[in-house]
Each structure stands twice: as structure tokens, then as C-alpha cells.
Amino acid sequence: MSDNKTICYLCGKQIVEDGNEDHVPPKQFFGKELRRQLNPDLTTLHTHKKCNSSFQLDEEYFVASLMPLIQESESGRSIYNDVKRRYDRGKNVGLVSRVYEEFDSNPSGLILPNDKILKRFDRTRINRIIWKITRGLYYIENCLLLPEETNHKILYTFPGEEPPKWFVYLKGMKGKSNYPDVFDYLYLKETQDITGSIWVLLLWNQIITTTLFHDITCTCQRCIKKSSKKTNDNSPKRES
Template structure:
């Protein structure tokens, strides 16, 4: 279970997306990760951070695209009626343009054995924006530092496309720390006590979403979404 979010005095903090002083913004609480990526009912005490309301709203369309895309990949179809999540079914039915964009991402090819296979080619910039949004939230929640600079890399790769060495490297880094987090940070507490950690990863919801934040000269945030998509954001 994720530990309960503790409300802090953010008067001295900068908003993690636009960099404005949080005290000067209209704010709300944002779930990290995007709650649409989680299964209902939501786990108790999903991590939340205080963010600029305007910026948070600005991510809505990209989040809808990402969540809907992931649902279609898992279903193997953009047909609203075969989506497991009723909210996704309604979104695809209500917004034909969204359904059309997702259908355009679905490519059918023939493999070397003459069998058809589906390849999904999403609007990767939209996927990356949501991944970066969540990574900034994870970094702030665990370390208390707004990552305002652009990252040096953002990536999203299906786990199945990794070879064994790549998968091992991706998984194992989260289990060891070259340098310990700052004293007083939430991640330091996790490292010292093992709180909510599974081999170094914070498990938000079993088989649905887990993430890790670590520093080894650079700051890295990784996540695994629906045991399908591996993501990574790196800052120097």
C-alpha cells in the first residue's frame, strides 16, 4: 500500500511543470501516475502532488489519448465495445476523432511465416508528454525537487521488445543505489525501511503500475505500466 500523502507547506516551491511559484498559482492535487492508468477501485492513498491547475488541465487530451491507446493495444482493437474499461468505451464512442487517430496507429503486417500481426505506432510525442508529466511528479513526490529542466531522454518501449540483457538492466538498477537519497526525502525513508518497495520499485497497483526514482550522477525515473510498457526519463 502506498503511504498516505502528507500535505506540506509549498510556499517556497516552484510548480513542477511551468516553474512558477506554487503560491502564485491556482492549484489542485494531481495523481501521480495519471489515475486513468490505474484500475478501479483506485488503491488507497495514490501519491498526489500539488500542481498548477492550468497546466494540469492542459495535459488532459494527451492523457486521454495515452490511456485510450493503451486500452486498444491490450484489446487488440479500437472497437469501443471490446474495451475492458467502460470509460474508454465511452470516450471512443463519444469522440470519433480520437477513435480515428487510434485506428491510424494500428498497422497490420505479415510476418516471415505469412501470418498477420498488429503493430501499433502511436503519436509518440503525446505518449512522451504524459510520461514526462508523471516522471516529474514521481521525482518531486520522492525527492522534493522540481525537475524544471528538459530531460536528456524520454523513452517508452514495450517490455516484450527488450532482449533479456536489456530487461535485466532495466529492472535491476531500481534495486540498488550508488548514492543514497537526501536525508528527509520520502525515497530516503523507503530505502531505510523498505516501505512500499518491491526490489527497489514503488508498487502503486499490482501488475498495473510501478515506478522507481534513483540518482547515480543523473536522476532517472522508470515505470512499468500494465506489465506492458517500460518508460524511462533521465535528467543530467
């Protein structure tokens, strides 16, 4: 990794042609009105066009599916206006109808304590975007690639819900984004008290996501065991 500029942060391979820039966080997290108002200066990372565009549909789904939950904030309403504007022009009609169908009384759904509405969402697609953003931020902060296959767990705190108990460790910490009302993040590295990294995103001042994983530089017994196993054995492994 002598020249970071030619490495795609998504697949870790060198970019020879087919280069592209990816905004971290995604540009569409800023509604059109806010983009005009703030003219946000977002960090971009190098990617292959193919790697980047493989996330495009999930990113659109991400915004449309979470949009109904974030309308209490100005940045969230700005997203709502974007989705509505596109819908009124006959675009994304299928996507919006699908999101509309996610509101129902399906018991496997998600309960929103505030208004007792059940909203399901495709967790695989939502998780995929959160993980991509986290990997992008990790690259920005550490200049290190976080491989997609790194084991991780993502937790969500929706409006009206209690944040996870380890939030006490974040007390007094300040978010790192220049546009905290739209998107903010902070992270805790491994310490004596905490095994693994904790990355917290705040989306549109309404949704908190917590992503837990072991740093690629982690030297805990489990990671050391895993990396030595990896070099000795190429068979597929499962986490216990």
C-alpha cells in the same frame, strides 16, 4: 522555495490563485472497475489549474493510444472497458477513430513482435505524459522541482520486447508503488558506474518506460559546464 505547498510542480512558479491538485500517477490509469475495487489513495501535488489542464488532452490520448497494447493484464482490460464504455456512449469517438488509424503497415511505425501488428503513436504526446509523471514522482521522492526543459531521453519496452541492457542494475530492486499491477516505478540515482538517473515506470504490468536524465544536483563535468554557461550566457544552447 520556503513553502512547497504554494509551488506548482509543473511550472515551478508560486500558486496565488487558480490552484489545482494533480494525481501522480493520473487517476485515469486506474480503470473504473479497479478504482471501485481498490479505492486507490494516490498522492496529489499542487499545480496551477492552467498548467494541469494543458496536459489533459495528451493524457486522454496516452491512455487511448496505449490501450490496445495492454489488454493482457487485468488493469489494462479495465482501461479498455473504460474507453469502450465512453465510445459506446458517443464520447471520444474522434480519439478512438484516430487511434484505430494508428494501426497500419506504415514502415515508420512500431513493430510489436508478439502479433506482428504495426501501431504508430504520437511519440511527442506520449513522451510528454511520461515526462510529466516522472517529474511528479521526482518531486514526491526528492522535494525538488525537475524543470520541464531538463534534457532527457525516454525509451519504451512493449510487451514481448527485451528490456534495455542496463536493467541488470535494477536486479533485486522493488517497485515503489502501492498498486504495482496498475502502475509501478523505481529509480537509480547516479553512482560511480552510472552517469545520470534512470527512472523506470511499469504501466499496467505491460509497458516499461525508461527515462534517462542528469539530476538537477548532478555534478558531472557536463552539467557543471552547462550551469556555468547558463549563468554567463543566455543565448539558446543545443545539446551535442
